[in-house]
Amino acid sequence: METVVALGLIVFKVAFLIAILLLLPLPLTWLERKIAGHIQQRMGPMRVGWHGLLQPVADGIKLLTKEDHIPAEADRFLFKLAPILALAPPFVVFVAIPFGESISVRGTEITLYLSDMNVALLFVIAVIGIEVYGVIFGGWAANSKYAVLGSLRTCAQMISYEIPMGFAVIGVVMLAQSMSLLDIVRAQADLWNVVYQPVGFFVFFVAGLAEAQRIPFDLSEAEGDLGAGFHTEYSGIRFALFMVSEYVIMLLVSVLTVILFFGGWNGVLVPLPPLVWFVLKVAFFVYLFMWFRFTFPRYRYDQLMAIGWKVLLPLSLANIIITGVAIS
Amino acid sequence: MSRALDRAGTWIGWAFFADLANGLALTFGYMFSRSVTMQYPDKEKWLPYARYRGHHFLKRDEAGEIKCVACELCARICPCDCIEVVPYEDENGNRHPAKFEIDTARCLFCGLCEDACPADAIALGQQYEFSSFSSRDLVIGRDDLLAKPGKAATGGGVVAARLNTQKDVLVETNEPRGYNWWRNIRRT
Ligand code: SF4
Numbered sequence: 001m002e003t004v005v006a007l008g009l010i011v012f013k014v015a016f017l018i019a020i021l022l023l024l025p026l027p028l029t030w031l032e033r034k035i036a037g038h039i040q041q042r043m044g045p046m047r048v049g050w051h052g053l054l055q056p057v058a059d060g061i062k063l064l065t066k067e068d069h070i071p072a073e074a075d076r077f078l079f080k081l082a083p084i085l086a087l088a089p090p091f092v093v094f095v096a097i098p099f100g101e102s103i104s105v106r107g108t109e110i111t112l113y114l115s116d117m118n119v120a121l122l123f124v125i126a127v128i129g130i131e132v133y134g135v136i137f138g139g140w141a142a143n144s145k146y147a148v149l150g151s152l153r154t155c156a157q158m159i160s161y162e163i164p165m166g167f168a169v170i171g172v173v174m175l176a177q178s179m180s181l182l183d184i185v186r187a188q189a190d191l192w193n194v195v196y197q198p199v200g201f202f203v204f205f206v207a208g209l210a211e212a213q214r215i216p217f218d219l220s221e222a223e224g225d226l227g228a229g230f231h232t233e234y235s236g237i238r239f240a241l242f243m244v245s246e247y248v249i250m251l252l253v254s255v256l257t258v259i260l261f262f263g264g265w266n267g268v269l270v271p272l273p274p275l276v277w278f279v280l281k282v283a284f285f286v287y288l289f290m291w292f293r294f295t296f297p298r299y300r301y302d303q304l305m306a307i308g309w310k311v312l313l314p315l316s317l318a319n320i321i322i323t324g325v326a327i328s
Numbered sequence: 329m330s331r332a333l334d335r336a337g338t339w340i341g342w343a344f345f346a347d348l349a350n351g352l353a354l355t356f357g358y359m360f361s362r363s364v365t366m367q368y369p370d371k372e373k374w375l376p377y378a379r380y381r382g383h384h385f386l387k388r389d390e391a392g393e394i395k396c397v398a399c400e401l402c403a404r405i406c407p408c409d410c411i412e413v414v415p416y417e418d419e420n421g422n423r424h425p426a427k428f429e430i431d432t433a434r435c436l437f438c439g440l441c442e443d444a445c446p447a448d449a450i451a452l453g454q455q456y457e458f459s460s461f462s463s464r465d466l467v468i469g470r471d472d473l474l475a476k477p478g479k480a481a482t483g484g485g486v487v488a489a490r491l492n493t494q495k496d497v498l499v500e501t502n503e504p505r506g507y508n509w510w511r512n513i514r515r516t
């Protein structure tokens with residue numbers, strides 16, 4: 001009986017998480033278009049529903065009913081596999097992400113995480129790396145030069161930015177003496193890591209921007225020079241899968257930034273429920289992503305590489321050394 | 329000295345992303361500024377200035393008689409040859425148009441007809457919404473031209489509007505042979 005209840009709880013949590021992650025891109029697209037509109041003194045979507053709130057639903061229906069086109073010369077197997085490969089890892093990563101300690105519902109304690117892995121951080125960084133295969137396969141299988149160029153750029157960009165990203169979190173791990181995300185948050189109960197690790201935060205956030213392929217690092221889908229980059233040839237539901245994956249990764253990077261550097265669900269001053277604090281912080285970073293997108297121009301390709309290798313990598317290495325010296 | 333200081337300041341600012349922060353502040357300000365979008369045709373629309381050359385209209389004099397004396401000067405000067413006037417004489421011996429048609433599908437809204445008119449009978453108004461599903465509907469007859477709104481006293485502002493529903497638009501669905509664009513060109 002005990003195991004059945006525990007199992008049922010886990011299944012329920014997984015289903016709940018997947019539903020949230022699948023549905024969240026809808027309001028996020030709406031928000032992004034609204035922010036884009038208002039930054040450019042437009043209004044954004046206004047006509048479907050109140051202030052265009054139903055616009056994402058309309059878009060979703062449109063994408064679902066559109067022709068699912070596969071180019072004649074495409075590698076059909078890889079072409080169909082790529083969106084799934086791009087979508088699955090960001091979802092899998094959320095298995096290791098804690099959203100809070102626990103809440104009690106009618107006497108039973110329910111933990112707000114699926115699993116408390118002792119190597120959660122390693123798991124996250126490893127699994128998120130798989131996502132790049134979806135992008136590379138998608139660009140390669142479409143047999144189109146724009147798509148191939150886009151996926152080549154993504155490949156180089158991911159490799160160059162995952163290294164500083166990995167190094168940047170080492171400082172946090174050293175401070176918390178643990179790779180468990182839960183322990184990392186608990187270690188920040190008094191003072192957030194961003195105070196100890198401003199450089200680590202900076203490197204992590206910039207690398208996260210590159211990882212999520214958002215402006216100013218959205219080289220892989222640069223509309224201006226590549227059509228749409230790796231998903232140029234995708235249409236209909238497969239394109240929608242790429243979009244969902246992009247938004248989930250954006251969310252993931254925000255969540256990770258909050259957990260690693262901004263104290264997770266630890267609040268300051270205002271006593272709010274921990275989950276509310278967490279959501280507020282994540283929302284702020286999501287907003288920051290969108291705000292960046294409509295403020296900054298895109299970096300040139302060589303500048304992207306120069307930032308990755310000449311700035312972020314030395315900074316993250318120096319951060320590790322200085323943290324080590326300071327701790328010992 | 330001051331130049332060196334300037335340069336040092338620039339470098340310090342650069343290292344702390346002063347330029348990026350400036351950009352962010354600018355877009356943040358714009359984010360909460362009033363948007364310039366006019367919600368046409370849902371809520372509001374633009375009423376053009378009085379000098380705007382929109383849909384033609386024919387004027388009446390104080391007695392309510394049509395001002396046009398059917399001199400056909402407008403038809404002569406029209407570069408697109410899109411006005412057709414057929415005169416008649418009423419019981420007082422005054423000439424008036426029996427038929428006055430403007431093919432707005434061909435009209436280029438140059439306003440020459442307004443300038444040429446000796447009787448100040450024709451003018452171009454501010455109305456600009458007269459698209460149609462059939463080009464035949466764009467041939468406007470005399471009575472329609474008389475009924476068109478004249479110049480508004482004001483202009484250059486936003487007025488409340490609402491989307492024209494389908495029933496306001498004349499739809500010609502059964503056009504058996506297609507519209508003959510050259511029907512109205514008179515060979516001289
Ligand atoms: S506006 Fe110009 S083109 Fe149009 S009817 Fe008058 S003269 Fe002809």
Ligand code: SF4
Pocket residue numbers: 395396397398399400401402403413441444445446447448449450
């Ligand atoms: S509108 Fe003016 S120019 Fe044209 S026929 Fe009448 S009086 Fe003559």
